[in-house]
Structure formats: structure tokens, C-alpha cells
Amino acid sequence: MSSNTNFLLAIENLTVSFDGFKAIEDLNFYMDESELRVIIGPNGAGKTTLLDMICGKTRASEGSIKFRGKELTRMREHRIVWEGVGRKFQTPSIYDELSVFDNLEASYPRGRSVFGALAFKRDDEVLRRIHEVANEIQLQTRLDDLAGLLSHGQKQWLEIGMLLIQEPELLMLDEPVAGMSVSEREETAQLLRKIAKGRSVIVIEHDMEFVASLGGKVTVLHQGKILAEGDMQALKQDQRVIDVYLGH
Ligand SMILES: Nc1ncnc2c1ncn2[C@@H]1O[C@H](COP(=O)(O)OP(=O)(O)OP(=O)(O)O)[C@@H](O)[C@H]1O
Numbered sequence: 001m002s003s004n005t006n007f008l009l010a011i012e013n014l015t016v017s018f019d020g021f022k023a024i025e026d027l028n029f030y031m032d033e034s035e036l037r038v039i040i041g042p043n044g045a046g047k048t049t050l051l052d053m054i055c056g057k058t059r060a061s062e063g064s065i066k067f068r069g070k071e072l073t074r075m076r077e078h079r080i081v082w083e084g085v086g087r088k089f090q091t092p093s094i095y096d097e098l099s100v101f102d103n104l105e106a107s108y109p110r111g112r113s114v115f116g117a118l119a120f121k122r123d124d125e126v127l128r129r130i131h132e133v134a135n136e137i138q139l140q141t142r143l144d145d146l147a148g149l150l151s152h153g154q155k156q157w158l159e160i161g162m163l164l165i166q167e168p169e170l171l172m173l174d175e176p177v178a179g180m181s182v183s184e185r186e187e188t189a190q191l192l193r194k195i196a197k198g199r200s201v202i203v204i205e206h207d208m209e210f211v212a213s214l215g216g217k218v219t220v221l222h223q224g225k226i227l228a229e230g231d232m233q234a235l236k237q238d239q240r241v242i243d244v245y246l247g248h
Pocket residue numbers: 018023041042043044045046047048049050
């Protein structure tokens with residue numbers, strides 16, 4: 001077993017059993033800083049379960065998940081968020097009846113500076129950060145609008161913004177472009193490539209055109225194990241990947 005701590009994320013010999021069924025089995029997975037990684041694979045391959053385990057929602061039966069050298073497998077979910085791991089689920093969890101600004105403000109991590117004397121400075125910092133993130137997710141002109149009025153794609157971006165405002169070092173997204181229009185997909189690919197310049201991003205995705213447009217390294221999961229890893233061009237030629245996934 002390697003104990004390399006240079007990786008941002010090092011997962012080793014990870015296994016989880018549900019009543020004897022191994023959804024993830026003896027899995028090794030490594031990620032560098034500022035890496036954009038896509039996970040693909042057939043239904044039931046274990047993709048969502050893997051993200052659930054990284055964020056502490058599902059507990060490992062065996063193995064290790066090290067983030068910046070710290071073991072996550074026994075850490076509580078909110079501590080894992082604190083350590084810098086952000087997760088976006090498939091269904092948006094924004095507040096439709098609040099403005100875009102208020103949604104972003106509500107996600108700003110509080111309690112980092114606890115001194116009253118710093119309150120004014122902190123408010124300034126919150127404002128600065130909200131505008132910076134709104135710019136990044138292209139909602140800078142929609143800050144005063146109710147989130148419920150946004151398009152489906154914009155709601156997904158707002159939710160990404162609500163994670164970005166917490167400055168995670170690892171951002172995990174489960175099928176971020178499901179239900180989006182073609183132009184929204186293209187814009188999301190651009191957004192994710194930009195985001196991954198300063199932090200690492202894991203994306204689970206079934207839309208192969210979108211995966212190719214992201215341009216990152218791709219991991220193929222199959223029956224709880226890694227079947228192949230590489231760029232999309234190489235994987236398209238890999239007969240094992242064609243047999244279990246791409247050929248279907
Ligand atoms: N809490 C659970 N209890 C029992 N079985 C589970 C649980 N969570 C996941 N599984 C099973 O583990 C397997 C992997 O599921 P998972 O959702 O991780 O697959 P996936 O690759 O994300 O699939 P999809 O592409 O359909 O979302 C499936 O067979 C699923 O039924």
C-alpha cells in the first residue's frame with residue numbers, strides 16, 4: 001500500500017458492502033491539485049457511492065480516503081466540508097423564494113473571524129466574494145432576481161456558486177448538465193474548466209460529448225472497480241470500455 005501524501009486525494013483499497021454486495025471494491029484512486037477528473041461508467045457502477053464515501057455520507061467498510069494527507073473515512077460530514085470538500089447533488093437545493101444574492105450570502109461560511117471589531121471588514125469581504133462568484137457563474141446581472149426565476153441551467157450554476165463561495169479545494173458534481181440546453185452545456189464546460197484552474201473538480205457524467213469537451217482525465221468505473229483511466233480519445237478505442245459502456 002502506498003502512503004503517498006503528495007496527491008490532493010488518495011483513495012486506497014476502498015471497499016463498501018451493502019448486505020454483502022460490494023458497491024465499491026478494493027478501489028485505488030488518486031487525484032492531483034487543480035485536476036479536472038470525470039468519472040463515467042454504466043448504471044450501478046458505483047460512481048455516486050464513491051462520491052458519497054468521499055463526502056462522508058456513506059461509510060467505508062475497508063480502506064482509506066486521504067485528503068491532503070488527512071484520513072476522511074472516520075471524519076463527520078461537516079468536518080469534511082470544513083477540510084475543503086464540497087459536493088453538489090443532482091437536484092438543486094437553492095432557495096427559490098430568495099434572491100440570487102441572498103442565496104450566495106446564505107452559503108458564505110460564517111464563524112471564520114469571530115471578533116466583533118472585524119464585522120465591518122468581514123461584511124466588505126462577503127460582498128466582494130459574492131460579486132466575484134456571481135461573475136464567475138455569469139449571474140452578475142441577476143443578483144437581485146429571485147432564484148426561482150432563473151432557467152434550469154442558471155439554477156445549477158447558482159448552486160455551483162453556493163459551493164464556490166465556501167472556497168472548497170475539491171468540488172464534486174453529480175451529472176451537472178442533466179436537463180440543460182446545448183448552449184448551457186457548453187457554458188458549463190467552460191465554467192468547470194475555469195473553476196478547475198484553482199481547485200480540483202470531480203464530475204460524474206453520462207453525456208459523452210460534454211465529457212470530451214471538459215478535456216480532463218477520465219476514470220471508468222465498472223462493478224465497483226476501475227476498469228480504465230485516460231483521456232477520452234484513448235478510452236473510445238479501448239475495447240473493454242466499449243464493451244461495458246460506450247458501445248451501449
Ligand atoms: N445505501 C445503499 N444500500 C444498498 N445498495 C446500495 C446503496 N447505495 C448504492 N447501492 C447499490 O450500489 C450500486 C452502485 O450504485 P451507485 O448509485 O453508486 O451507481 P452509479 O454508478 O452512480 O449509477 P448511476 O449511473 O445509475 O447513477 C448499485 O447496485 C446500487 O443499487
